[in-house]
Each structure stands twice: as C-alpha cells, then as structure tokens.
Amino acid sequence: MPRDAQPGHVAAWRAILTVHAELTERIDRALVEGGAIPLHWYDALLPLYEATGHRLRLGELARAALLSRSGLSRLVDRLEEADMLAREACGEDARGSYAVLTRAGQAAVRKAWRIYGREIQRLFGQHVSKREAAAMTTVLRRIQEANGRGK
Amino acid sequence: MPRDAQPGHVAAWRAILTVHAELTERIDRALVEGGAIPLHWYDALLPLYEATGHRLRLGELARAALLSRSGLSRLVDRLEEADMLAREACGEDARGSYAVLTRAGQAAVRKAWRIYGREIQRLFGQHVSKREAAAMTTVLRRIQEANGRGK
DNA sequence: GAAGATTGAGTACTCAATCTTG
DNA sequence: CAAGATTGAGTACTCAATCTTC
Numbered sequence: 001m002p003r004d005a006q007p008g009h010v011a012a013w014r015a016i017l018t019v020h021a022e023l024t025e026r027i028d029r030a031l032v033e034g035g036a037i038p039l040h041w042y043d044a045l046l047p048l049y050e051a052t053g054h055r056l057r058l059g060e061l062a063r064a065a066l067l068s069r070s071g072l073s074r075l076v077d078r079l080e081e082a083d084m085l086a087r088e089a090c091g092e093d094a095r096g097s098y099a100v101l102t103r104a105g106q107a108a109v110r111k112a113w114r115i116y117g118r119e120i121q122r123l124f125g126q127h128v129s130k131r132e133a134a135a136m137t138t139v140l141r142r143i144q145e146a147n148g149r150g151k
Numbered sequence: 152m153p154r155d156a157q158p159g160h161v162a163a164w165r166a167i168l169t170v171h172a173e174l175t176e177r178i179d180r181a182l183v184e185g186g187a188i189p190l191h192w193y194d195a196l197l198p199l200y201e202a203t204g205h206r207l208r209l210g211e212l213a214r215a216a217l218l219s220r221s222g223l224s225r226l227v228d229r230l231e232e233a234d235m236l237a238r239e240a241c242g243e244d245a246r247g248s249y250a251v252l253t254r255a256g257q258a259a260v261r262k263a264w265r266i267y268g269r270e271i272q273r274l275f276g277q278h279v280s281k282r283e284a285a286a287m288t289t290v291l292r293r294i295q296e297a298n299g300r301g302k
Numbered sequence: 303g304a305a306g307a308t309t310g311a312g313t314a315c316t317c318a319a320t321c322t323t324g
Numbered sequence: 325c326a327a328g329a330t331t332g333a334g335t336a337c338t339c340a341a342t343c344t345t346c
Contacts, residue, residue: 007272008276008281008285009271009275009279009284010268012275012285012287013275015287015288015291015292016167016171019167019294020168021217022295023294023298026298117161120160123294123298124294125158125160125161125164126297127290127293127294128293130159133159133163134159135283135287136287136290137163140163140166142278143170143274143278143279144170146274147173147174148173
C-alpha cells in the first residue's frame with residue numbers, strides 16, 4: 001500500500017505485516033538457537049498436541065497447519081523421519097490415516113513452547129498493556145469471524 | 152502456543168497470526184483473479200514505486216522486501232523477464248546495481264494497489280472503527296520500535 | 303580482505319495427476 | 325465417480341561458495 005492517502009485501517013494492516021514478519025523471524029531464530037524444533041514444525045505439531053489423543057486425520061492437520069494436502073504429506077514424511085510423530089492406519093476408513101505425536105514429539109512441543117512463550121513475552125507482551133492486548137484481540141477476532149471460511 | 156494458560160498477549164499474538172494468514176491468502180487470490188501481479192511481486196515492487204526515481208540498490212530492495220540477497224537476485228531475474236523492472240549499472244560503484252521500475256512495472260503496481268486497497272477495506276477496514284485502527288497502529292508501532300533492528 | 307551481487311546445492315512449498323477405497 | 329492421501333513437475337526460497345570491484 002502506498003504511503004500516502006492512508007485511511008487508518010491501511011496503516012494498521014501495514015503495521016500488522018511488519019510486526020508479523022519481524023517477530024516471526026526472531027521467534028524462529030530463537031527456537032533454532034535454543035536447540036528446539038523450527039517454528040514451522042511447531043505450527044504443525046501444536047494442533048496434534050492439542051488434539052485429544054494427540055491424534056488427527058492428515059486432512060484435518062493440513063487445514064490446521066494452513067498447508068495443502070500435498071505439502072502436509074511431505075512435511076509428515078520429515079516429521080516421521082525425525083520421530084516427532086507416526087502415521088497410523090484409520091480403522092473406520094481405510095483410505096485415511098492418522099498422525100499421532102510420539103513421546104519425543106510431545107517433549108519437543110513443550111520445549112519449543114517454553115522458548116516461544118518467553119519470546120512472545122519479550123518481543124510483544126512486554127510492550128502491551130493487558131487492556132491493549134484485550135482490545136486488539138477483540139478487534140482481530142471480529143475480523144476473523146467476518147472472514148472465516150465463506151466469502 | 153497452547154490454548155490454556157494464556158495471558159492476554161498470547162491470545163493477541165495468536166489472533167495476529169490467524170488474521171495475517173487468512174487475509175494474506177485472500178488478497179493474493181484476489182490479485183491473481185483480478186489479473187494483477189501476485190502479492191509477492193507487489194511486496195517487492197512497492198518499495199521501488201515509493202523510492203525516488205523508482206530506483207533502489209539491490210541490497211536495499213532485498214532488505215525492504217524482507218528477502219535474502221540471493222533470493223532477491225532470482226526474483227529480480229523474474230521481474231526483469233516480465234518487464235516489471237530493469238537492472239541498471241551503478242555509476243559510483245561498479246560492484247552494485249540498481250533495480251528501476253519500468254513503465255509497465257509502475258502500471259502493475261497501481262493496478263495491484265487498486266485491488267489490494269479494495270480488499271483491505273472489505274476484509275479488514277470494514278470491521279474496524281477509526282478509533283480501533285488508530286489504537287492498534289499505536290500499539291504495533293511501539294512493538295516495532297522496541298524490536299527494530301537491534302536485539 | 304570486505305562488500306555487492308550472483309550461482310550451486312538443498313529444502314519446502316504449490317497444483318495437477320494418480321492411486322486406493324467408499 | 326468422490327474423497328483421502330501421495331507422487332511428479334515446477335517454483336521460490338535459504339545458506340555457503342564464488343566472482344568482481346572497492
């Protein structure tokens with residue numbers, strides 16, 4: 001967006017882009033430097049961690065991790081290779097598979113979260129009051145809901 | 152970040168991630184469907200558009216577009232191929248080059264911005280009051296400045 | 303030797319096509 | 325033939341190595 005002729009919401013969107021890019025990069029760096037899994041892996045493993053049984057259909061996981069089915073398929077290859085998760089046949093529907101977190105995968109998520117949480121506090125939370133955080137969440141959730149799924 | 156035990160700033164960060172991912176994808180789709188350049192190209196061409204003389208050193212452009220030098224080098228190959236910009240030798244320093252927007256490149260930025268601006272309004276601005284946008288910008292700029300460049 | 307830019311090798315994604323099962 | 329998952333081909337990035345000029 002051009003710098004001139006900016007209604008307020010354009011400046012806000014621009015600020016979101018900048019903060020997202022900067023913090024995301026720093027968090028990923030902190031994870032790697034701290035000997036944890038990369039942010040990318042964390043994004044895929046967290047939905048599993050939060051799922052009941054630490055288990056999700058591959059399609060669901062793809063959706064949760066914002067990846068295409070094919071992209072997820074290859075990522076799961078690498079995560080399985082690294083012993084973060086295992087594929088498991090799906091009883092009810094022989095077409096499908098589950099991804100299930102291993103013990104090592106669960107530990108990796110917890111370790112990553114310790115670093116991630118610390119960094120969010122340091123880079124973001126530290127500079128934002130409770131009130132401001134709540135207000136921002138409200139607005140963003142409203143946007144989320146207005147745009148969720150449909151057109 | 153786990154869904155439980157969330158201080159307010161974690162929820163806010165999570166909301167930023169979600170909104171960023173969703174809107175970014177929709178905007179890119181709108182650009183392509185509208186026959187404009189992809190978001191990716193826009194991100195690289197806009198800094199040029201805003202630069203005096205529509206001209207920037209490749210290194211500067213890399214920084215502005217949040218790309219590595221090598222990544223930018225290849226992107227510039229494609230943009231040059233598509234007649235969006237041209238490389239130009241740098242008089243003062245024969246090591247360096249400039250990237251300069253072509254006429255077509257300038258037009259492409261303007262066309263993309265028409266769509267982009269409309270989509271920001273539709274997906275984001277429409278759901279946010281002026282006050283809220285201003286408040287959000289203030290907070291995010293504060294974070295930006297606290298984390299800009301240094302540690 | 304350091305800095306600007308490019309090239310080589312490797313990684314990670316996409317869409318379209320395919321295979322398998324419902 | 326529709327849906328879940330994978331595979332093939334193509335694209336776009338990264339870091340490390342290289343080339344050129346300061």
